Amino acid sequence: MKISCEIIRDLLPLYHDGVCSNDSKKLVEEHLAYCDSCKAELKAMDDKLPINDAKQNLNEAEAVKKLSRRWKKGMIKSLLKGILITILAIAVIVLILYCFMDFRITPKPY
Numbered sequence: 001m002k003i004s005c006e007i008i009r010d011l012l013p014l015y016h017d018g019v020c021s022n023d024s025k026k027l028v029e030e031h032l033a034y035c036d037s038c039k040a041e042l043k044a045m046d047d048k049l050p051i052n053d054a055k056q057n058l059n060e061a062e063a064v065k066k067l068s069r070r071w072k073k074g075m076i077k078s079l080l081k082g083i084l085i086t087i088l089a090i091a092v093i094v095l096i097l098y099c100f101m102d103f104r105i106t107p108k109p110y
Helices: 005-017 022-032 036-046 054-100
Strands: none
Touching: 005 022, 005 036, 022 036
16 A cells, blocks of 8 residues: 555654554655665654754853843832832922911820
């Protein structure tokens, strides 16, 4: 039975990892016997993936750490600025109420 290369290419990763059914395995092996294109695809799966230079990965990780630290410092500064502005705004409102609206805290007579 002739199976299309697309179907075999869908099955190749399972075949390569040894997790396909026996029927699928048989179909793939029959197809690979006469199809050089699918054989090459299977061989390419055996090749190791290129791994980036470890030194480059460490440099990138350090850059991300530095960026994270700067971002955290910026967030803390923004939080402190927000708190300070809020306190100042409340103080100004209280001062305005105290001075212009005759808003005074007086003890209650008993």
